[in-house]
Amino acid sequence: MTQIGHVVIGLIIVVAAIYLIIFVSQRLTARKVNKLIQKKAQLAEIPMRDRLVKGRQLSLTGQSLKQFQLLEAKYNHLETSEFNNIDLKANTVLFDSQGLNFLKTAQGMKSLQQQIRDAEAIIDVVNQGLSDLEQLDAAHKQAVKDLESKYQELRKVLLSQNFAFGPAIDKLEEILGSLEDDFAEFARLTETGDHATAAGIYETLGMETNQLEQRIEQIPDIFNKLHDTIPGQLSELQDAYDKMSAEGFKFETNIDKELANIRKELEEALELLKELTLKKVSEEITRMEGQTEILYETFDKEAKAAQTVWENNENLTGFLAHNKRQNHELYARLDRLNQDFVFSKDEVGQIRSWEIQLSNNTVNFEELKHKIARHDAVFSNLIGEQVDIRKDLERIEREQVARWQMYQELPGQLEQSKKRVTLLSDKLRLIQRAFERQGLPGLPETYLSIFYSVSDELERVKQQIDMSRVNVDDVLRQLSIVTADLDTLQERTDSLIEAATVTERLVRKALLYRDNPAVAQATQQARYYYETGYDYEQAMRTLGVMLDQMEPGLTERIVNQYRQEQATLQAEFAEQ
Numbered sequence: 001m002t003q004i005g006h007v008v009i010g011l012i013i014v015v016a017a018i019y020l021i022i023f024v025s026q027r028l029t030a031r032k033v034n035k036l037i038q039k040k041a042q043l044a045e046i047p048m049r050d051r052l053v054k055g056r057q058l059s060l061t062g063q064s065l066k067q068f069q070l071l072e073a074k075y076n077h078l079e080t081s082e083f084n085n086i087d088l089k090a091n092t093v094l095f096d097s098q099g100l101n102f103l104k105t106a107q108g109m110k111s112l113q114q115q116i117r118d119a120e121a122i123i124d125v126v127n128q129g130l131s132d133l134e135q136l137d138a139a140h141k142q143a144v145k146d147l148e149s150k151y152q153e154l155r156k157v158l159l160s161q162n163f164a165f166g167p168a169i170d171k172l173e174e175i176l177g178s179l180e181d182d183f184a185e186f187a188r189l190t191e192t193g194d195h196a197t198a199a200g201i202y203e204t205l206g207m208e209t210n211q212l213e214q215r216i217e218q219i220p221d222i223f224n225k226l227h228d229t230i231p232g233q234l235s236e237l238q239d240a241y242d243k244m245s246a247e248g249f250k251f252e253t254n255i256d257k258e259l260a261n262i263r264k265e266l267e268e269a270l271e272l273l274k275e276l277t278l279k280k281v282s283e284e285i286t287r288m289e290g291q292t293e294i295l296y297e298t299f300d301k302e303a304k305a306a307q308t309v310w311e312n313n314e315n316l317t318g319f320l321a322h323n324k325r326q327n328h329e330l331y332a333r334l335d336r337l338n339q340d341f342v343f344s345k346d347e348v349g350q351i352r353s354w355e356i357q358l359s360n361n362t363v364n365f366e367e368l369k370h371k372i373a374r375h376d377a378v379f380s381n382l383i384g385e386q387v388d389i390r391k392d393l394e395r396i397e398r399e400q401v402a403r404w405q406m407y408q409e410l411p412g413q414l415e416q417s418k419k420r421v422t423l424l425s426d427k428l429r430l431i432q433r434a435f436e437r438q439g440l441p442g443l444p445e446t447y448l449s450i451f452y453s454v455s456d457e458l459e460r461v462k463q464q465i466d467m468s469r470v471n472v473d474d475v476l477r478q479l480s481i482v483t484a485d486l487d488t489l490q491e492r493t494d495s496l497i498e499a500a501t502v503t504e505r506l507v508r509k510a511l512l513y514r515d516n517p518a519v520a521q522a523t524q525q526a527r528y529y530y531e532t533g534y535d536y537e538q539a540m541r542t543l544g545v546m547l548d549q550m551e552p553g554l555t556e557r558i559v560n561q562y563r564q565e566q567a568t569l570q571a572e573f574a575e576q
Contacts, residue, residue, distance in 0.1 A: 519546055
């Protein structure tokens with residue numbers, strides 16, 4: 001085959017391919033256009049005209065009629081123009097698809113699809129608008145029935161229960177009459193079909209009707225408080241005040257003024273109720289209830305205070321008599337004790353002081369009773385004065401009882417002091433025997449000074465106890481001093497005997513080292529302190545230091561051994 005033949009064949013194939021593409025495109029476009037035409041036919045078959053006819057039967061007027069006419073115009077334009085435009089556009093797209101201008105065909109198809117969507121939207125808007133008008137018509141007609149029934153019921157309540165609304169009844173009837181006038185206009189607009197205008201009136205009617213219903217529900221309770229409850233409380237409070245005043249009660253606050261203020265506020269609240277300013281009325285009621293509650297509490301407080309005052313008066317009368325009797329008994333007891341005891345404190349002056357204090361309390365108590373008799377005092381204020389008197393009497397009684405107890409204990413303290421002197425004397429003798437048994441060559445001057453000082457102190461206490469009249473306080477003080485000094489003497493004695501005993505044992509131990517010149521010299525020095533100077537502790541230290549060099553810790557072992565022996569002896573003595 002020649003080259004020309006190949007070219008011809010290639011051209012044929014290209015032409016065939018182009019034809020095939022055109023054919024396929026035409027078929028696809030035709031199919032899409034047919035579907036859109038079918039969609040348009042379905043839209044045209046929707047019975048919108050029937051709905052419009054039904055809408056006209058609603059007898060619409062005013063703004064509602066304008067809304068309906070706008071919807072009808074939209075559909076008429078769709079029906080008479082837009083559907084034809086869709087058909088023309090469909091034919092144009094089919095025609096354009098026969099050629100090779102694919103771009104123009106695509107743009108035409110897009111425009112056709114938009115026209116279908118616009119037609120659907122118009123039908124939806126018209127359909128929804130008609131539905132809204134139908135629902136609004138039905139709602140308004142039902143509202144007319146409901147409101148008419150509601151107003152009849154409200155009118156019935158106001159007529160049958162007008163006494164429950166007090167001064168608010170005129171305003172309530174005025175508002176109800178105004179609402180009924182507005183309702184008549186609403187019913188007329190609904191009947192004529194002007195639902196758009198009627199809707200505005202209905203919204204206002206709904207709010208004002210609800211407000212009226214709330215007021216009708218709230219006012220009876222409010223008026224009951226203003227007409228019955230609070231006036232009843234005022235009457236009770238006035239009666240209570242009159243009765244308590246006649247019985248001599250006084251109050252810190254001006255009760256007459258408080259009651260007058262509440263009555264004035266009550267009148268103002270009734271005027272506010274007349275104008276239906278319920279919030280302010282409620283605030284006034286809350287304030288009045290608080291004021292009446294305070295007055296009730298005040299009366300209750302004073303009534304209870306009066307009871308407490310009378311009871312306290314009776315108790316204080318007995319308490320004063322009791323304290324005075326105790327003071328008299330203290331005088332008598334002190335007089336008897338003066339025969340056997342010497343008192344270093346101003347006992348008579350103290351009892352006299354209580355007598356003066358009791359006299360002052362008696363004067364205060366009598367003045368308090370005079371206030372009650374003259375009706376010059378608030379009972380709740382008197383309680384504080386009574387409490388002060390009571391506290392002072394309790395303090396005096398505590399002091400009297402403490403002094404009486406001291407007087408009661410004096411004979412016993414004297415006997416205990418005698419026994420204690422005996423015990424201390426025995427202890428001193430035991431100390432003396434202790435160093436006598438030890439067979440010491442002598443005692444240090446400092447030790448003897450302590451011993452004789454304690455002995456003299458103890459002797460002086462014995463002499464004071466044996467006197468016809470004893471100062472027990474001084475005896476106890478001196479016994480305390482002697483006891484402390486005797487304990488010191490005991491410690492000093494124990495240390496002295498321990499040092500002497502340990503020195504003796506160290507001397508025996510030193511015999512083992514007699515050939516040691518240093519030990520011999522220390523032993524000689526220790527003997528001098530022991531036998532001549534009677535300084536047993538220095539003797540123990542002198543010899544102990546030297547022997548500890550020979551046997552480390554020797555002195556400490558001998559001391560511990562001695563102390564263990566003493567502890568064993570004391571334990572055996574305690575068991576016996």
